[in-house]
Amino acid sequence: xxxxxxxxxxxxxxxxxxxxxxxxxxxxxxxxxxxxxxxxxxxxxxxxxxxxxxxxxxxxxxxxxxxxxxxxxxxxxxxxxx
Amino acid sequence: xxxxxxxxxxxxxxxxxxxxxxxxxxxxxxxxxxxxxxxxxxxxxxxxxxxxxxxxxxxxxxxxxxxxxxxxxxxxxxxxxx
Numbered sequence: 048x049x050x051x052x053x054x055x056x057x058x059x060x061x062x063x064x065x066x067x068x069x070x071x072x073x074x075x076x077x078x079x080x081x082x083x084x085x086x087x088x089x090x091x092x093x094x095x096x097x098x099x100x101x102x103x104x105x106x107x108x109x110x111x112x113x114x115x116x117x118x119x120x121x122x123x124x125x126x127x128x129x
Numbered sequence: 130x131x132x133x134x135x136x137x138x139x140x141x142x143x144x145x146x147x148x149x150x151x152x153x154x155x156x157x158x159x160x161x162x163x164x165x166x167x168x169x170x171x172x173x174x175x176x177x178x179x180x181x182x183x184x185x186x187x188x189x190x191x192x193x194x195x196x197x198x199x200x201x202x203x204x205x206x207x208x209x210x211x
Contacts, residue, residue: 050170052170052172052179061209062209063209066209066210066211067211070211086210086211087210087211088132088134088181088207088209088210089207089208089209089210090134090205090206090207090208090209091208091209092206093205095205097134097179097207099170123172123175123177124172124174125170125171125172125179126171126172126173127143127144127145127148127170127171127172127173128148128168128169128170128171129148129149129152129168129169
């Protein structure tokens with residue numbers, strides 16, 4: 048399954064609890080689109096959040112994020128990794 | 130050890146071999162700064178590369194990337210992760 052990295056900006060001040068809740072909201076519905084959110088990282092100071100997923104398409108990733116209430120600002124396929 | 134996500138833009142057309150070589154160049158010298166580059170992901174089409182590391186500081190991450198020949202455009206601490 049292809050991997051994607053998506054990016055959310057403007058999340059300044061995000062807490063560990065809020066990141067956890069947002070991730071759980073994705074996990075709760077991700078199967079509807081055959082997406083799996085594997086990991087997420089946040090910088091509360093600059094307000095950037097990165098999410099790594101496996102999914103059939105960038106659009107599928109975005110649909111889950113939108114339904115969970117946090118549309119991504121960017122979704123990049125990352126076909127290469129080390 | 131704190132985690133960091135750094136971002137390189139303008140890497141359009143990067144190949145799997147080039148990503149591997151760049152990562153190996155970081156690994157070869159990372160101990161000089163107590164940095165460890167854990168994973169990296171690349172999108173050859175948009176030219177963005179994300180690198181996840183553990184390091185004492187963002188400056189240490191950048192010093193290794195600069196010495197390896199590929200200065201990052203952004204280095205973000207990511208104290209929160211799920």
